[in-house]
Amino acid sequence: MRGRIGEARRRARERYGAGLWHLFALLACFLVAAYALTRVIAAGILLGFLLWFLGAVILHDFVVLPLYSAGDRALQRLPPVADRRRGPSVNYLRVPAGLSGLLLLIWFPLVLRASEHNYREATALSTAPFLGRWLLVTLVLFAGSALVYAVRRAAGGRRTGKAHR
Amino acid sequence: MSSASDGPHRHPGEPAGRGAGARLWAYLRGQERPPGPFRPEFWRSPLRGPWLTSVFGLVLLAGLPLVAITGLISYAAYDPRLPGNDITPEKGLFGFYLFDWPTSPVWLYRVTQGVHVILGLTLVPVLLAKLWSVIPKLFAWPPTGSPAQTLERASLLLLVGGAVFEFVTGILNIQLFYVFPFSFYPAHLYGAWIFLAALAVHVAIKLPRLVTSLRSRSFRRELRTSLRDTRPEPPDPDGLVAAAPAPPTISRRGLLAFVGAGSLTVLGLSAGQTMDGPWRRTALLAPHGRYYGPGPNDFQVNKTAASVGVVAAETGPEWRLTVRGARQVRLSREQLLAMPLYTYRLPIACVEGWSTEQTWTGVRLTDLARLSGADGGAGVYVRSLQRGGVFSHVSLSAGQTTDPRSLLALRVNGADLSLDHGFPARIMVPNAPGVHNTKWVRELDFRAPP
Structure with missing residues (x-):
């Protein structure tokens, strides 16, 4: 049994x-x-809900991901980094660009002033400063990355110019 | 490598120059893989693999439950069982856990909702990385094998759809970017349950795999492995590891640091909107970390008087507060100011995640209840001058009404309320969600609801 x-x-x-x-x-x-x-x-709210639910998958899997992948490949083909033996690592561009892109992905309604009307109604303020702030953060990220590159290159040069990480 | 045999192959005896129809048929029958992303060699990152996916999965496994629980708590904080408070009255069984929202500790909602929003934002890069790490599986061909696989893939649609839906609606909502064709509250609440159901079953199915994958490599050694020594993970049955990996351009520790830096950047630029004092100025990229000025009323405004049709004329000397209890009383602002006034430091904590603590002065709700011959034990129904909108009225529970710190606030930081902060009078209840601290109050009804 x-x-x-x-x-x-x-x-x-x-x-x-x-x-x-x-x-x-x-x-x-x-x-x-x-x-x-x-x-x-x-x-x-069925129709809108389904549209956005499925749209969320399509947006991520077929728009956002391919876009940033293509962007990453484009970075790697840039002449200064394409020669991997002599040029700087692509990561000095990839990291600040990625972080800046992430901030834009999250905050684009503020940065691009898409929600200006609602925002002003709610807070009595304008979304105008956010574009400048995002640009400032982006600038700091790239500048920081360049600084790290310069320091490492200088340090690497002193160490008989041998291969870096 | 097992994946070498996974590549495109022709069946013996099939003519090379077949028509498109025959090829399509071969794809559909799973005899052949369609080109592009359906072929394993399309995915070339040398870092993808079960260990990497499991690291991201572990972080999400720790973080997402916190985001979910604080979200569900936020629904309870709205006291939806009281008349007029429920924005999702069709919730049905999803209201099973609701409880009376307490007034102590006063900072509770400030913390839970701050965690919900800020941790959610912080997890965005981790979620993106996790989805990136498993993207080849979306194109697995043939799409389904056993019934088990078919069902599991259907649940993954709910998982990924639910995750992205919840993050997108939440992130757009806190920026007041109301482009979705539905009300935020029901969509975010019911979407959350779909996501949580799919997440629970995903964790149940994948947890053993997560544990073995994490054990397959030493985390410490990975942190010591430079780009030069970075090699792909060994081939895995799920096909996450690339069949034809490209040379690495970043080490595994580099990728983890990249994702972690993303989280820290988002966190560092937004967490300030939950703080007061100089730290608030750090919220450079957060909707409600703005600086208004040095004055007593210069703190975050959410909903201006103008936007909800409240004009100075209605709030001037003609304004009267109607208090309904055993009898009806009408009070001018001068009469209210002549009553015993109490001062408390209480936070305003918004569902959108920002918060601020200010010093409020006003009349106790219990004193107003007594004035109308009620005791506050039935709670109070508050009506605002605000035109329309779900928050032009609110029910406060008996516990909220009888708390001695619950005020009809008239002043803030020693000055009269500004019009945008609710002049002539606003509710301030300890630990209540911001929208329940109704502004421009015109009526308090202490009678038991019918």
């Missing part, structure tokens, strides 16, 4: 492709998600 149950479980497992707890855990997840969706329907 026990052997027969064990056999049935083994066969179910084989056909499903994982342990049955895997199935139950996923079904529980879909149950919660389906219930949440009924709440979204009850709130009357």
Whole structure:
């Protein structure tokens, strides 16, 4: 009897492709998600919600990620860093550019003044300073990176000019 | 390397010059991989691998639950069970955990909501890095194998969609960039439950893999490994490790430092909006860390009088506060100022994550309740002069109303309230979310709700 149950479980497992707890855990997840969706329907926002939910995946996987990957490849092809033996490491550009891009990705509504109207209504202030602040931070990041490069190059030069990190 | 055999291959006996239809059919049947990202050799980063993914996963595993719990707490802080307070009345079972929001400690909401927003922002680079590290799996071909795999991939759509949806709606909302075609509150709340369900099952399925992957390499040794000695991780069954890796341009420790620097940059430029004093000036890239000036009313404004239709005429000498209890009382601002006044330092903490502590002076809500023949034990329903909007009124609980620090504030930092801070009178309740500290109050109703 026990052997027969064990056999049935083994066969179910084989056909499903994982342990049955895997199935139950996923079904529980879909149950919660389906219930949440009924709440979204009850709130009357289904269409916009689905559009933004799926749009979020598409935006990240097919727009944001390919864009920054392409940007990174472009950085690596820049003449000063393309010659990896003699030129500086691409990271001296990649890191400040990446951090600056990250800040823009998060704060673009303030930096590009997209939410100026709502912002002024709420705070009685303008979003105007944010572009300057972002540029300032970007400048500091690139300047800091250049400084680190200069210091390392000087230190590397003193150490018989051998390969750096 | 196992991945070498994963590359594109023709089936023996198939003519080389087949038509597009035949090729499409071969793709669809999973006999062949479509070109581009569906082929393993498309993904060339030498750093991708289960160890790296697990490091990012571990950070998120520590951080996301904190963001989630503080978010759920924020919903409870709105006291949605009181009349008029619930912005998501269709919540159903998702309200199972709601509780009476306390008035002590006064800084609780300031901390939980500060953590929710600032930690959420800080995790953005980690989330991006995590998604980058697993992107090849999005293009796994054939897309599904066993039923188990099919279901799991469907749950990943909920996981990634939920994560990005929650982060995007939250980040846009704190910048007042209301481009989404829905109200923020229900979307962010129900989206959170979808995300949390998918996250819980993802963690349950992947936790053993996370542990073995983290153990597969020494973190310390990785921190000592320079670019020159950086090698790809050994091939893994999930296909995260590149089949044809390019030479590394950054070490693994370099990438971790890069992501960590991203988090620190975002944190350092935004955390100041939760602080007072000179630290606030560090919030260069945060919506509500602004400097207004040195005066007593020069602190963060959220919702100007003009934006909600409150004009000086209604708040002038003609203004009267109506207090309803066993009897109805109408009070001018002078009469209120003649009552016993109390002064407390209380924070304003906004759902958008910013906060500030100021010194408020006003009349106790309990004194106003007594004046109208009530005791405050039924709570109070507050109405504002503000035109429309969900926060033109609020219900405060009995606990909030009877707390001696709960004020109808008339002055701040020793000066009369400015119009944008709620002149002639505003509510100040310890530990309440900012929007419950209703400005431009016109009526307090202490009668038990029908």
